[in-house]
Amino acid sequence: MFTFIDLFAGIGGIRIACEKNGGKCVFSSEWDQHAQKTYKENFGETPHGDITKIDEKEIPSHDFLNAGFPCQPFSTIGKREGFEHKTQGTLFFDVVRILKHHKTKMILLENVPGLITHDGGNTFTVIKDVLENDLGYKIFPKVINASDHGVPQERKRIYIVGFLKDKYGDNIEFNWPSADKKHKYINQFLEKHQSGYNISKHLQKSYLFKQDDGRPQIIDKNSEVKVKTLVSTYHKIQRLTGTFVRDGETGIRLLSENECKAIMGFPKDFKIPVSRTQMYRQFGNSVAVPVVEKIIHQILKTAAQYKKSH
Template identity: 65%
Template sequence: MARKKYKFIDLFAGVGGIRIAFEKNSCKCVFSSEWDIYSQKTYFENFGEMPDGDITKVVENDIPNHNILTGGFPCQPFSTIGKRQGFDHPTQGTLFFDIVRILEAKKPEAFLLENVAGLVNHDGGKTFKQIIKTLENELHYKVESKVLDSADYGVAQHRKRIYIVGFSEKVSSSKEFKFEWPEKNKKKVGVGQFVEQHDSGYTISNHLQKSYIYKLPDGRPQVINEESDIQVKTLVSTYHKIQRLTGTFVSDGNTGLRLLSENECKAIMGFPLDFKFPVSRTQMYRQMGNSVAIPVVQKIAKQITTTLSTAGI
C-alpha cells in the first residue's frame, strides 16, 4: 500500500531547504512564505512558485489545510516584549507569534521548527522556555526538542541547530504513538571528496592573506584540500566577508587560497548540485548560510511522517 502523502507548509522558507527535505519524504508543499526578495527569487527559480511575502500580513485562515507546519523562524527576544507593549500574550509582536496563530487556527497534526542552538540559552533560557510553554500549555502539542550537529548525520560540516518537533493531542493520544530522533551515522563524512579546482573566481588576494588571513601564527583559519578528512566549520551568512576565525577556505587557485565554491557550499549543506542560484555570489553565500542542512531535516521528516502514519493519520 502506498504511503500517505502528507501536506505541509514552508514558513520562513529561505531558499527551500526544509521543503526539499520533506519532499524527499513524499510530502506535498501547499503554501510557502518568505519575505526576502533575493531568497524569493531563488525559491521561484527552483520550485516554480513565488512564496508569500511578509508572514505578519498573511491571514491564517487563508492558508490551506495541512498536516505539518515547518519553519526555520528567526530568534527574537520576546520574554518581556508583551509587557512593554501592553499585549496580553508574551509572544505578541514577534515572528514566533505568527507560528502560534497559524498553529492555533489550522491545527496541523505536527510541526517542525528549526533555529540556532543558541536559542536554548537566549535571554538566560527565558525565550526557549516561553516557546515550549506556549506550544505545550496553550496549543496542547506534545513537544520534543534536541540540538543536533549535522556532522553526525552524513554532512561534511559542523552545524549545531535546535530542532523542535510537536504532535497534536490527536496524534500523541494514540496507543501507537512513538517519536524517536534519528540515529547518528556510524561514520562521519569528510569534506575532501567535495573539493573542486578553481584557478580563479573565488580567489583571496595575496595582500589579504598576508595582512589579515595569516597575520598571526595561530593555526587559523581552517584550510582544506582534496585530502581533508574533516568536517568544516559552520557556514554562516556572512561568509563572503572572509572571517579568519570562523571561516573555512580552500588551498587552491592562482593565489593558493580561495573561498568555497558554489558547488562546495551545496555539498556541505546537502543541496543537490542542480539547485540554481539566480543571484549574486554574495547573496548565494547569505542564502546558504541561512539555510538548513538538508540531510538532517530529511531524517527528522522521516521520523515525523512515520510517527503520523503509525498513529493512523
C-alpha cells in the same frame, strides 16, 4: 502523501527534505527578495512575503508546519495570560496563530542552539509553554550536529518536533534519527578552481595569516575533516569563523558553489540565480537538508504508528 507549509522558507531546504519524503507544499512564505528569487528558480513559485501581514485563514489547511523562525525575546508575562500576550511582536507569534487556527497535526521548528539560553532561557520556556499548554502539542526538542547526518560540516541546530495530542494521544513518543555510521569529509567534495574564488595575496598576508595561531581553517584534497559552520557572512572572509581552500591562482580561495551545496546537503542541480554574496548568505541561513530529511521521515513514521493506536 502529506501536505505541508514552508514558513521563513529561505531558499527551500526544508521543502526539499519534505518533498523527498513525499510531501506536497501548499503554501510558502519568505520576505527576503533575493531568497524569493532562488526559491522561484527551483520550485517554480514565488513565496508569499511578510508572514506578519498574512491572515492565517488565507493559508490552506495542511498536515505539517515547518518553520526555521528567527528568535527574538518574548515578554515574561505570567502563565495565565494567553499566547497573544506572551509572544506578541515576535515572529514566533505568527507560527502560533497559524497553528491555533489550523490545528496542524505535526510541526518541525528549527533554530540556532542559542535559542535554549536566549534571553536567560525565557525564550525557550515561553515557546515550550505555548506549544504544550496553550496549543496542546507534545514536543520533543533536541540539538543535532549535521556532521553526524551526512554532511561534511560541523553545524549544530535545535530542532523542535511536535505532535497534536488531540490527534495522536498524550502518550506519543518520538525517536530521533540515529547518527550515520559512515561520515562524509570535505575532501570528497573539493573542486579545482583556478579563478573566480581567489583571495588576494595582499588580503592573505595583511589579514588571514596576520597571526600564526592556526587560523583560519585551510583545507585541501588531503583534508579528511568537517568544515566549520557555514555562516551567512562567509563572503566577508572572516579568519576566525571561515574555512578556505588551498587552490587557485593566489593559493587560497573561497568555497565554490558546488562545495557549498555539498556542505549543506543540497542537490548539485540546485540553481543559484543570485550574486555570490547572496549565495553565501542564502546557504549560510539554510538548513542542512539530509538532517531535516531524516527527522521528517521519523516524524511521519511516528505519526503513522500512533494514529493507528490512538
